[in-house]
Amino acid sequence: MLKGFFGKIWLLGVFCSFFAIGIMFLVMLNYYLQREQKNILERNNLLVQVITHEIESGYLRGLWPYKTLKMVSDNGDVVFLWVVKPDGKVFWANEAEIIGTTVQNPFLKTQQTQVADFSFRKEKIKLIASPVRIELKEEPWVILMGLSLKSLKTAQKETIFLSVILLLLITFFISFIAYYFSRRITNPLKTLAQDLKIIGSGNLAYRTHIKTGDELEDLAHSFNQMAEGLQKSKIELEEAKTVLEIRVAARTKELQELNKSLEEKVQERTRELQERLNELERFHRLTVGRELKMIELKKELEQLKAKNKKNKSSAKRSSAIKSRLLS
């Protein structure tokens, strides 16, 4: 299929299409991932603000919003959630063993919410740092929230995986359909070609049996009709040939008989002619002597004629001289 000119064009088209689709897919995927990342950040930033307000409002009563902190930290995107004092000591953390430990981070004394890329335990994360102003005289505490982008990566992998699977399925389906339909078209054609070869080899009684219900069946029918016509013509021709042969045989016989009688006549006539020839020879021999005498006579005649002519021209000159003389 790929050897033909059409095949080459088709293949190029397919490659270009796949390339274009691939690029388009990557661009769109990246766009949606960026958008989803932004949504995750906005959503969790909002949660951080909620926590901040709850901490600030509960602090004077000595109560910490542990339920809210747990709810937020239980969110699948949250890798860690720490409430950190200005000196870096973790006051609360989603993991018990981190409480009371010391953390180092450039955003510890931040005065406004900040978002930055970091890695934590070898995982790429987004860090949201938001100040908590609970003690007016002191520097603010800070909420550090590490957001995993695993869900995005998972979604990305799933999308790519699904797309590839879908592409393969579509390709397989289209190939199957193309194969099925091409087989439906080419199989009858192949059968027809084979049948025509048989018919072409001289078997005009052979008929093709194609039942596709479409133009191919009509074509096969036409071929059958043609073969039938050819077969009929051939039979007629053969019949004519036979008649002709019979006729030729009869005529030949006639001619042979005629020939025989003619030969006999020729022989008889030859004998007669021989006899006449013999007579003629005898006559010839007789006439030859006469001819020789004739030739001698002719020569004598010629001589006489020449003398006569000479006499006539002398007479003419005499008359001319006489006329001139008379004039």
Added chain:
Amino acid sequence: MEKKIIIAIVFIVLLVGGGAWYFFHRSHLPEIVAPTSVAPTQQTESVAGAGWSTSTDETQAVQEAVNMMLGKMKKTPDFAFVFCASKYNEEKVLAELQRLLPQTKILGGNSGYGVTTPGGYFWYPLFSQSISILGIATDRIIWGVGIAPSEGLDSKATAKQALLSAIENAGKDVKEKPALVINMPTFDMTQEETLEAVGELLGPDVPVFGAYAADQGIKGDWRIFTNERIYSHGVVMAVVYTDLKIGFYKEHGFEVTETGGTITKADGKKLIEINNRPAAEVYNELIGGLLTEEVKNPTTTSSSYLTKVRVTSALNPLARVIKKPGQEPFYAPAMVVYILPDRSLQLDIAVQEGDELKILRGDWEILLNRMQTTAQKAMETFAIQKEKILFALDSFCCATNFAIPQSERPKEAQLLKQAIGGEFVGICACGIQCFDPQRKTNTYSSLSNGILIFSEP
């Protein structure tokens, strides 16, 4: 032609792959420095040291805990609190303690589901067994320990015997009031009566801090012990004579609702009727039918049933209202230990006919907050500075502990550690006795959190 196709495919793959790499790969990012805990370097002697172990072998557990404690203190303690989960064989525990710490006075007992220490939260189901020891060595405290079995005696008499024994152990006289009495009766004792015993012998102004010894599930397999004896039913007490600053506080943290009733029939810790109706039915109605099925089919054998009843009562406790003229009412929450077949309620506080009851309400956030607020309130009340705290003893109700999500429970230890900073041990006990500085009296209530802090003046 075929070669060209291969080259084209490779080209496209490289191009698309390169594009994908560009889109999804990021360059190296700065690493967040993981939080680190800096272990304090203790080169000098310390007044107190806590040790712990989660080994299931009694001998090994005691050795590990004692060695850890001695490693912090650098000397043998005069006195030690020893609390262990009830699955241990206390005889073996005590035998090893006597071997390792022959000169140390010990106040010990079962700590229900586990212990809390600066090293973490070692409670069931995270740890099947755990032991903690808090050793104290200072000449600024004189300790006396006493223990008495309840054989043939009521709770008050038993407590008096234990207290007198402790005073004698301290080499003191009843007339010399100790700075503090530490009280640990077994669960079956009437805790209020033990407080009365202290009041009658030493006066109502002597502060008492204590909690009952209980096993896992309150099945009767509990023990109390000193360095000499072990009892299943009785009272162990320690008297403290010191010039150090002592702070204590107990709180439940619940919100008081307007819902309640009046006790019309009671027998000790058994609440039979409220408003002339079976107590369990009334209680269930008051808390919005949260225990309907349990009230219909009471049992004392199913652990899941008992957990449901106790945790529900830990979030919606019945509280006895104690009013005194000129004072704010005191609410003594009670844990519903069982629902009995006659629809009465087995509580862990004593109640009387005519007592007013209120329904309190809380959630796990309030309960977890207590780990810090109780300590902070003790420090505020007694003007204790965190930096000067020497050691502390905490008692956290196990029913309220189990009302907290399992993922949050380990934070209890860290929050307490953060609040007080020093060495401490925490026990699992619901009924807590503590002196109320406002009311100038010792009170007992359940479902609470209590803390005792010793600090430099």
